[in-house]
Amino acid sequence: MALRKRPQGRFSIEPLAIYTLCKLETCATSLILALETSCDETAVAVMRGRELLASEIASQTALHQAYGGVVPEVASRNHLVHAPLLLHAAVQTAAVSLSDIDAFAATSGPGLSTSLMIGASFAKGLAIGFDKPYLAINHLEGHLLSPFFGSELQPNVSLVVSGGHTLLVHAKDVGDYRVLGRTLDDAAGEAFDKVAKLLGLGYPGGPEIERRAAAGDAARFDFPRSMLDSGDHNFSFSGLKTAVRYTIDRL
Structure with a gap:
């Protein structure tokens, strides 16, 4: 069995491990x-x-x-x-x-x-x-x-959004990537799932929130949009999640 690793420096998504992907x-x-x-x-x-x-x-x-x-x-x-x-x-x-x-x-x-x-x-x-x-x-x-x-x-520049990760990545070639921005706290998917749990919508919560939002009133609540003027490409979702929690408590 051959265990093959990509040469150091070829995969710049840190702190993830570096692996070989057969081109x-x-x-x-x-x-x-x-x-x-x-x-x-x-x-x-x-x-x-x-x-x-x-x-x-x-x-x-x-x-x-x-x-x-x-x-x-x-x-x-x-x-x-x-x-x-x-x-x-x-x-x-x-x-x-x-x-x-x-x-x-x-x-x-x-x-x-x-x-x-x-x-x-x-x-x-x-x-x-x-x-x-x-x-x-x-x-x-x-x-x-x-x-x-x-x-x-x-x-290309790709936005990777999942339950555990939110990354903005410049992909130059197979194995050649540079992270342009990342979440500084919660991942977007994690925020969706936690908010869905607060609302009692079950799991997975993201699709159900999306379905209900399509028929909702976008102006009903004024939730924060973090880091719009941060000067970088990072994200933050913990403040939004907390704001939703306090809003639910007041309803």
């Missing part, structure tokens, strides 16, 4: 099987170069709704259940065998540590068993590259 143009015919278990969804995909041969996903949303958010222990236990089933389904759909795979990949971070271990352990075990390379993939790098799936990466 697409050098892997035009390679078969790669990849696992994603960074949070509460289990996914297995098979690709030949830029062509997606199979993509299998299992959601745990219904399991976590009772808790109002993702419970790491519940998520990791269910990854153990879903991963082998999705792995079998993916190779069947792709019409390949595991011995045909040229490299095995898994999300290595950021994410829930106990969930990440499941996907990484599966991929590393397969890599060892079939004597193939193991590729550790950065979760946020995957987000940055996904809009260019099946095409050449174009230099």
